[in-house]
Amino acid sequence: MFSSLISNVSLVLFGTDPFSVPFHPPPVDVYDEGVARSCKPLIERQKHGAGFVPQSSPSSSKTLEEWAHYPHPFRSFGQDAWTFDDADLPRALVELKMCAISNEIREKDRWWEKVNDETIRVKWKEDVKEHEAAETNVKWRLTEKMIDYVFQELEGYAAIRDPSTDIQLASFERIWRSDSLITPSLRNDLLAVSALLESSSPPDWHPGSDGKVLDLVHPSLYPIVYGRSSNKHLSNQFCWLPSDFSIAADGTATLVSPYINNIDAQTYPPPNGIITSLVQAAVPLWDRVLASLVTPLSPYRLKQEGESYVFTDHYENSVNSIACIWKDGEPPYPEVEDEAQYGQGPDKWYEAQDFPLRLPDAEDAYDGRLEAAVNRGLETMEKYGMTLKGKTIQVIVKMANIVLTPEKPEYGGGAWHVEGMENEHIVSTFIYYHDEENISKSTLSFRAATTQPFYHAQGDGYCMRTLYGLDRDDSCVQERGSVTTKQHRSIAFPNIYQHRVSPFTLIDPTKPGHRKIVALFLVDPTISIPSATQIPPQQEYLYEREESGGNARQNTAGAGGKLMSRQEAEEVRRRFMEERSVDAKTYEGEDSLFGLTFNMCEH
Numbered sequence: 238m239f240s241s242l243i244s245n246v247s248l249v250l251f252g253t254d255p256f257s258v259p260f261h262p263p264p265v266d267v268y269d270e271g272v273a274r275s276c277k278p279l280i281e282r283q284k285h286g287a288g289f290v291p292q293s294s295p296s297s298s299k300t301l302e303e304w305a306h307y308p309h310p311f312r313s314f315g316q317d318a319w320t321f322d323d324a325d326l327p328r329a330l331v332e333l334k335m336c337a338i339s340n341e342i343r344e345k346d347r348w349w350e351k352v353n354d355e356t357i358r359v360k361w362k363e364d365v366k367e368h369e370a371a372e373t374n375v376k377w378r379l380t381e382k383m384i385d386y387v388f389q390e391l392e393g394y395a396a397i398r399d400p401s402t403d404i405q406l407a408s409f410e411r412i413w414r415s416d417s418l419i420t421p422s423l424r425n426d427l428l429a430v431s432a433l434l435e436s437s438s439p440p441d442w443h444p445g446s447d448g449k450v451l452d453l454v455h456p457s458l459y460p461i462v463y464g465r466s467s468n469k470h471l472s473n474q475f476c477w478l479p480s481d482f483s484i485a486a487d488g489t490a491t492l493v494s495p496y497i498n499n500i501d502a503q504t505y506p507p508p509n510g511i512i513t514s515l516v517q518a519a520v521p522l523w524d525r526v527l528a529s530l531v532t533p534l535s536p537y538r539l540k541q542e543g544e545s546y547v548f549t550d551h552y553e554n555s556v557n558s559i560a561c562i563w564k565d566g567e568p569p570y571p572e573v574e575d576e577a578q579y580g581q582g583p584d585k586w587y588e589a590q591d592f593p594l595r596l597p598d599a600e601d602a603y604d605g606r607l608e609a610a611v612n613r614g615l616e617t618m619e620k621y622g623m624t625l626k627g628k629t630i631q632v633i634v635k636m637a638n639i640v641l642t643p644e645k646p647e648y649g650g651g652a653w654h655v656e657g658m659e660n661e662h663i664v665s666t667f668i669y670y671h672d673e674e675n676i677s678k679s680t681l682s683f684r685a686a687t688t689q690p691f692y693h694a695q696g697d698g699y700c701m702r703t704l705y706g707l708d709r710d711d712s713c714v715q716e717r718g719s720v721t722t723k724q725h726r727s728i729a730f731p732n733i734y735q736h737r738v739s740p741f742t743l744i745d746p747t748k749p750g751h752r753k754i755v756a757l758f759l760v761d762p763t764i765s766i767p768s769a770t771q772i773p774p775q776q777e778y779l780y781e782r783e784e785s786g787g788n789a790r791q792n793t794a795g796a797g798g799k800l801m802s803r804q805e806a807e808e809v810r811r812r813f814m815e816e817r818s819v820d821a822k823t824y825e826g827e828d829s830l831f832g833l834t835f836n837m838c839e840h
Contacts, residue, residue, distance in 0.1 A: 389603035408718025490517035494769035522729035528614030675750030683717035
């Protein structure tokens, strides 16, 4: 059953992605009191509007303005960026493996019912034990207590799941999914709109996709075009153009802007109403994502028996941490006669000596911490009026098909990325997979940046590699699991998680196949950017159609007041994509916003 599970869950090491979270998970005894205090400026900004500046900041390292928004992947706080105040603490490799096994169980149909069937539960647990018994590296083998914890924690996941919408946590906290959120009638309407857009001539194959990605609605066509800026993650030329939607107190969505960019409102069935219904469906998922960004993640699943010290510019504090693997807290060092062998590779020397290790284990029993963390976030949203209900939100719309043929039978997968640039202030993405045919299983994978892990002795790389998979100068990045992407599934996640589509192929190589998606990008609701409410349509053909019908052109738009022909729009898209490709490459440098590395002190 678990043959597809990677036995050694490891950190992805790359140079791109430490990013801000309002505050790090504090010790359990201060877990509650820090929530409202830390997100107070964010609450005030959302209540008073995007122009509001709070009067106090919970941390002297951040400006008032920086504390007043949800975390974004492009936000920088100067030289002390990504301190323990800002990013998540890393999780041990074995805990990530526990999460991966739990996610695989929860990918099964009606898992929340089957797990209560004792026969099925016992069978699943035996399958996991058999899988772990085959693990050759004892350092990453789950103990019986860890396996028990995984199955106990399923009760928490079941309690979090909304039975009316199937909204539930996915591979990791902050990532949500549902397989029945979109009604059959709405899906049928969306399929009709897709068919209409697919019939457009000529087809708009995404540049660089080798004729496999068909753009139906893409925000890089007819974007906002404007002047210069010196911020390297702030576009100096372009910005995606969102539309405004009013969300009533009961969750009903209404399109406020006169149009949605790149969607012709005169087609039938009316696309704007269908997109508005999708926005309405996305709101409860987005509320859950946002709630997870104003409260800490749940505590570790592993016992925290060690003690480490956190030093920042603002405080010095002793916190619990996972115990050092060495029972005396210090790594053993070789005698003189072993120094030559040690110098050839410390890890090999340690393993050859077969030193006893104090490996982490799970807590004695699951205590409800997962649903407590989720509920605390939702309660905070309700208490301080931070829910999207009763607000006007800004959403950027994208529709695309991936089309495979016998001549082009394989999609190679995507690159790790976040959405947009700092201009768009995208805080969360919602994706709906409304149709697929004749394609193999595919997943959407996630990864996140963390702080540096606590380490327990100077230069103890073996301990850090064993616990976290991190070595000196490695990037502080961890996987957040993968979610299966399949027909009917909706997924929402924060933009501080990078994501990547895995490769897939045709099942029957003699027949064509496809996947169809709609993606909705939520602009930070505490920030307002130019939208379709202020900027008239820039598509030249729309005005030509009005003129042919005898209507006078009332507005022009675009750079210098000019409309864009299709040819001009495609040239803008080419420049747009070129600019963002260059920006993505800056993630990889040591001096980038996303380049925090693990630096073990040697002094």
